[in-house]
Every structure is written in structure tokens, then in C-alpha cells.
Amino acid sequence: MESKTDQKNSNPFVNALLTDLYQVSMAYAYWSIGKHEQRSCFDLFFRKNPFKGEFTVFAGLEEALKFVKNFKFTKEMLTKMKKKFSWPEKFWDWLGTLDSSQVKIYAMPEGSVCFPRCPLMRVEGPLAVCQLLETTLLCLINYPALVCTNAARHRLAAGKDKILLEFGLRRAQGPDGGMSASRYAVMGGFDGTSNVEAAIEYGLECKGTHAHSFVTAFSGLDDVKDKDIAGKGVDFVAMVLKWRKQLKKETTNDGELAAFISFAQAFPKRFLALVDTYDTINSGCWNFICVSLALSELGFKPIGIRLDSGDLAYLSVECRNIFKKVVRFGFRPGDDDDHPQKN
Structure with missing residues (x-):
């Protein structure tokens, strides 16, 4: 049976190109001086709880693991990059060989309560590969954790017996933000969402009234x-x-x-x-x-x-x-x- 982490990410934008340029620039610098395969360790953490609160809920792990599992620069990606950046051909060839086979991930369970300056995830592996994973992992963790924490705070305020529904799609940060917000609001304690696509995609309860x-x-x-x-x-x-x-x-x-x-x-x-x-x-x-x-x-x-x-x-x-x-x-x-x- 195929595990969840063997599947592709929910969002097609999540791939090796979803990164900051300086990550690729640093990878080139590491490669050019022969430092790219040095064993390294990156800790993912945050410095301050959101909403002036006392806790954060860790979310986004499933999508993060899918990304790491499927990490690679395809020929199509490299062709697009070559039109934009002028690095040596050997660097492009090396970039095309990269995968996550030498990477180890340690993380707390998704949905755990976490606190500032405590690692949520540890990434171990070749320096250049870990560097190239950084931006995407932060993107896949930060927003989900924010939404999930906000939902948990609402649940605590409302109590266990109240029904909480998420109706935020029309004001979301675009379609991607809307899908993520619906998913992680339910993870944080909401009972359902008005978002039909999110309900179907993630198996959520779908609710609504009238306008x-x-x-x-x-x-x-x-x-x-x-x-x-x-x-x-x-x-x-x-x-x-x-x-x-x-x-x-x-x-x-x-x-x-x-x-x-x-x-x-x-x-x-x-x-x-x-x-x-x-x-x-x-x-x-x-x-x-x-x-x-x-x-x-x-x-x-x-x-x-x-x-x-x-x-x-x-x-x-x-x-x-x-x-x-x-x-x-x-x-x-x-x-x-x-x-x-x-x-």
C-alpha cells in the first residue's frame, strides 16, 4: 500500500523550484569549493508564539515529508532555470542528480503543542541538499502552524461542546491559502469548512447556510x-x-x-x-x-x-x-x- 509520504504534494507549486534564489546560489558556492556533500544538520524552529499567545500548534508535517520524499530537479525544471541563470553546465548536471536519499528527518508529531526556540523538525544530510530544502520546508510549516494555532485558540475560547465552522475561503490569501486554511483550521479544532474542494480533497465535513x-x-x-x-x-x-x-x-x-x-x-x-x-x-x-x-x-x-x-x-x-x-x-x-x- 502506498504511504501518504509516497504521494505527491497537494499543491503542484510545491517542488524543487519553490525556493529562494540564494539557496541555489549557496548550493553553487558549496559545489564549486567541494563542500556540497559535507554532512550537516538544520533545525526548524520559531522565535515567538503568534497572536501574543503561550503556545503554537505544529502543522504541515505531512506535506513537508511529501516534498522531501519527492525532491528532485527534473529536466524540465533545469531547462527553465538555464534560461534564467548562467551557471556552468557541470553544475546543472550535478543539480539534476540530487535527491533526498541521504536526508534524515526528525520531527514532533503533527498537531503537537510546541514552543519558541524548540526544534519542530531536524533535517540531516548533505549540506547543499539541506540548504535547498530550507525555504520550502519553512513555507510548508509556517502558514499551517499559524492557521492551526489560531483555530486551536478559537476552540479553547468556545469550549468543547460548540460547533466551529471555517468560512474563510473568500478572504483567504489566494486559492492556495484558502485550501491550506480550511485543512489546518479543522486540524486545529474546527468541526468543518464551507470550502467544497477542501472538504473533498482532505475528507473534511462540509457545512454552510445561506447568504x-x-x-x-x-x-x-x-x-x-x-x-x-x-x-x-x-x-x-x-x-x-x-x-x-x-x-x-x-x-x-x-x-x-x-x-x-x-x-x-x-x-x-x-x-x-x-x-x-x-x-x-x-x-x-x-x-x-x-x-x-x-x-x-x-x-x-x-x-x-x-x-x-x-x-x-x-x-x-x-x-x-x-x-x-x-x-x-x-x-x-x-x-x-x-x-x-x-x-
Whole structure:
């Protein structure tokens, strides 16, 4: 069976060319004076914990080992380099013979807690080869460790029982950063990601709700063409409006309510709504409650709400208070006294 380190790196950019020029320049200098095969030892470490914290989580080892395992300068790589740099032909020939067969790697297990100035990885082997590995290994460890540490800090702050999801792809440092961030956020303690490709590539849990654009796509209740839900043979819209009247919240935004009804029709078993498109307290939260109460009548348990703008701390507390108020008056959207919410 092929081991993980026998496979290619997830990112095709990760190869012997992904290095700084001075690494190749030093390799040439070592080679030109006959020092290139001298046994050497490089320690990979960091000087300060990120986020002014007290620890770092070591990540990126699997990709680093794949890189070392597959390290070589192919003929195609050398042809590209020759167009850019003018070193002697014998140097190019030597560069083409390099591999990692004489390299030994020692490292702490991936996911370990680590601290400043303590080696995370030790690389032993011929001086020139170790030199050529340096930049790439740092690249493959530094960013993953940063993301993984940040995720672990969020997990510690949220506690073990909360569900944490990573939705950062749209603001990531490009596609490569987005894929890495999703992968290492889960390694650091998150439960899943919105990133479909990362979920498929790395076997992660994929989760998502809906956006503000979904809410604004509806202008009123006339946009809900099918009144039924899940083949129940009921007028779900009428059920929702009955609850809105009973709660005396007829002034909530109709377009938003239509969006929530439509989303519940599509996902009756996992209804979770983004409630801050217009007015969180006076519209979004109440529209969610109306739809949730109707779902509960039909035996479905709504999941909760999502907030992504404004004063999240204040709004989450106010939404929680509204839920408690509704429960106090005898309405129960779901089985729990305090309806779950997602921030």
C-alpha cells in the first residue's frame, strides 16, 4: 500500500523550484569549493508564539515529508532555470542528480503543542541538499502552524461542546491559502469548512447556510410559489403567517420571511437562517421564530440562526433573550427551552 509520504504534494507549486534564489546560489558556492556533500544538520524552529499567545500548534508535517520524499530537479525544471541563470553546465548536471536519499528527518508529531526556540523538525544530510530544502520546508510549516494555532485558540475560547465552522475561503490569501486554511483550521479544532474542494480533497465535513443575497432575492410572500413543505400536503406559508399574527409581529420584512420559508422548504431538517440582512432584532430573529414554530408543528427541529454583521456580542444576547421570551409565553421552536443559535 502506498504511504501518504509516497504521494505527491497537494499543491503542484510545491517542488524543487519553490525556493529562494540564494539557496541555489549557496548550493553553487558549496559545489564549486567541494563542500556540497559535507554532512550537516538544520533545525526548524520559531522565535515567538503568534497572536501574543503561550503556545503554537505544529502543522504541515505531512506535506513537508511529501516534498522531501519527492525532491528532485527534473529536466524540465533545469531547462527553465538555464534560461534564467548562467551557471556552468557541470553544475546543472550535478543539480539534476540530487535527491533526498541521504536526508534524515526528525520531527514532533503533527498537531503537537510546541514552543519558541524548540526544534519542530531536524533535517540531516548533505549540506547543499539541506540548504535547498530550507525555504520550502519553512513555507510548508509556517502558514499551517499559524492557521492551526489560531483555530486551536478559537476552540479553547468556545469550549468543547460548540460547533466551529471555517468560512474563510473568500478572504483567504489566494486559492492556495484558502485550501491550506480550511485543512489546518479543522486540524486545529474546527468541526468543518464551507470550502467544497477542501472538504473533498482532505475528507473534511462540509457545512454552510445561506447568504444575504439569498434573502434579498425575495421581495415578498408572492415569491413563494409552492405552499407545501416536504410533501406534507399543508399550506406551510399559512402556518408561518398564523404564528406571525399570534406573536403580533406582522411588520417583519416580507421578503426576508419569504426567503426563510423557501429555505425551510428546501432544507426542513436543517433550517438555519442568517437573520441580520435587514433588522436583526425587529425582523430577522422574529421571522426565524415564525418559520421555526411552523416547522416544529410538523415534527421538524430547526437548528438555529447565524449572525455575521454588526455587534455580534450584543445581537447574540438579544436574540437569545427573544428566544427565552417566546418560550416563556409557551411557544417552543424545537425541543429545547433555550433555542440553539449560531454566531
